[in-house]
Amino acid sequence: MALFAVSSAIAALFRKAHWPSGKTLCASVIVGLGLFLVPALLIEIAKGGVEDSTRVALFSLAPVFAAVLEPYLGSASSTPQRTFLTASLVAVAGTMLVFPLDLPHSAYAALAFLEVIAAIASIAAANCVAVRLVCDQAADSTLTVATVAAGAAAIGLVLLGVVFGRHPFSLSFADPWTALDLLALTLLFWLMRRMMATRMTTRFLIAPLIANLIGLAFARPGVQVRGWLGLLLIALGSGWLLFAPEDEPDKAGSPLGIA
Numbered sequence: 001m002a003l004f005a006v007s008s009a010i011a012a013l014f015r016k017a018h019w020p021s022g023k024t025l026c027a028s029v030i031v032g033l034g035l036f037l038v039p040a041l042l043i044e045i046a047k048g049g050v051e052d053s054t055r056v057a058l059f060s061l062a063p064v065f066a067a068v069l070e071p072y073l074g075s076a077s078s079t080p081q082r083t084f085l086t087a088s089l090v091a092v093a094g095t096m097l098v099f100p101l102d103l104p105h106s107a108y109a110a111l112a113f114l115e116v117i118a119a120i121a122s123i124a125a126a127n128c129v130a131v132r133l134v135c136d137q138a139a140d141s142t143l144t145v146a147t148v149a150a151g152a153a154a155i156g157l158v159l160l161g162v163v164f165g166r167h168p169f170s171l172s173f174a175d176p177w178t179a180l181d182l183l184a185l186t187l188l189f190w191l192m193r194r195m196m197a198t199r200m201t202t203r204f205l206i207a208p209l210i211a212n213l214i215g216l217a218f219a220r221p222g223v224q225v226r227g228w229l230g231l232l233l234i235a236l237g238s239g240w241l242l243f244a245p246e247d248e249p250d251k252a253g254s255p256l257g258i259a
Contacts, residue, residue, distance in 0.1 A: 001036065001157060003178065004185045005150035012143035019144050020137075027133050032149030034126030037156040039119035046119075049112025053099045056208050058116050060095035060234075062201040063088035063241060065124035070197050073128040083244050084198045091205045091237025097230030098212060128197040135193055146189040198241065205238045 012019070020028050043055070050058075067085040104110040130149070134142050191200055212231060216223065 001154040008147040017140035028148035032152035036153035042119035046112035046115040057099035066198040087240035094233025
């Protein structure tokens with residue numbers, strides 16, 4: 001995250017981009033905390049209380065949260081877009097068939113369950129704010145918003161690591177996955193100007209879908225009808241989310257006052 005903040009800052013300086021201030025600066029910080037820091041903290045706390053398959057199933061709720069929140073936090077539309085909400089629910093139903101929920105059986109597991117849901121809501125809400133924020137600014141503002149957001153997240157994560165980390169602190173950036181992480185972050189912010197937040201959260205549906213299809217192609221396990229139906233519903237819901245026509249937006253001002 002720190003490397004991404006530094007590289008975004010260098011690119012912003014090279015392009016002489018306008019740096020955010022006031023409400024825009026605060027909103028950029030909120031994006032970084034809500035999109036990266038808060039979810040990381042909540043999911044880390046919830047470890048041990050929620051199975052991996054259940055966590056994947058719960059993350060399919062991200063488009064549902066985004067579809068409900070975007071009209072108020074992001075999109076200028078005055079009412080929720082029912083098309084996207086319906087498509088999200090179809091995909092969620094498919095995910096539940098592929099990854100059945102392991103409902104909590106104790107107070108600790110229930111709290112961890114709610115923490116994961118809170119993390120998902122944080123990601124969806126921050127994604128909505130980020131899309132509106134980037135689209136309301138000049139074309140080169142994406143670089144400065146990305147710098148502030150990633151910088152705020154990096155600082156917060158370092159502080160949390162120092163306070164709560166159980167392993168020796170390291171500044172090693174030699175991990176070969178770092179380049180892919182930087183590319184993914186670059187793509188994430190690049191898409192914010194080009195795609196609704198609800199469509200962006202489809203990544204939480206497509207990732208497990210592709211993983212399952214790759215597993216089927218190479219491992220060739222026996223799949224029950226329930227599994228095939230689930231994969232079909234995920235594909236239908238994801239495609240619906242990505243390609244369904246958008247409602248005409250209302251020309252009202254930004255609910256956050258960050259224009």
